[in-house]
Amino acid sequence: MKAVAILSGGLDSTVSLAAAREEMDVVLALTFDYGQRAAMRECDASRKIARLYRIPHRVISLPWLSRITDTALVNRRAALPRNEMSTRSAKAVWVPNRNGVFIEVSAAHAESLGAARLVTGFNREEAATFPDNSGAYMRAVSRALSYSTANGVRVVSFTGRLDKRGIVRLGRRLGAPLHLVWPCYEGGRRWCGTCESCLRSLRALDV
Numbered sequence: 001m002k003a004v005a006i007l008s009g010g011l012d013s014t015v016s017l018a019a020a021r022e023e024m025d026v027v028l029a030l031t032f033d034y035g036q037r038a039a040m041r042e043c044d045a046s047r048k049i050a051r052l053y054r055i056p057h058r059v060i061s062l063p064w065l066s067r068i069t070d071t072a073l074v075n076r077r078a079a080l081p082r083n084e085m086s087t088r089s090a091k092a093v094w095v096p097n098r099n100g101v102f103i104e105v106s107a108a109h110a111e112s113l114g115a116a117r118l119v120t121g122f123n124r125e126e127a128a129t130f131p132d133n134s135g136a137y138m139r140a141v142s143r144a145l146s147y148s149t150a151n152g153v154r155v156v157s158f159t160g161r162l163d164k165r166g167i168v169r170l171g172r173r174l175g176a177p178l179h180l181v182w183p184c185y186e187g188g189r190r191w192c193g194t195c196e197s198c199l200r201s202l203r204a205l206d207v
């Protein structure tokens, strides 16, 4: 079974990719640059992870996406959430239909390569705040793709039922390159350690 993976270079997509490799032939990893603060870091981490796994890697630029949103992920004047996930902080980092766009663009790549699976890094924790991370969305979008792709591309996630701690455990068991991930919303030299995504990842990594 051939698969294409969406790889942001964060914890979830990296571990989901590591798990996918156990049972699928991952023929391409895609990273999206939509002008987010961490774009360079995410592309860099993803490139290293893909290289380690000997998977071809491509960066897809979506410059228009940053132009139609004011989210703190792209707007450097807006404040990033510095605490645990809440509805308010979810709003601050929401990008219009981001996962929907990522999935549709990636599904086109998957179909063109004869890959019937699209691997994402959805997880249980974020599904609670972000509906586009949920199993229900994965099933619904797979159903839509059964109409729009000739080979019926299906969206899967090997981390969908796990929280961050479970994802770290799975990653360690699979020997995933957790030392290469970039979960931070910022694009500094190191993880900022205080943004919501850093806090979650650091807590799960127990460091």
Ligand SMILES: [Zn+2]
Residues within 6 Å of the ligand: 183, 184, 185, 186, 191, 192, 193, 194, 195, 196, 197, 198, 199
């Ligand atoms: Zn951070």
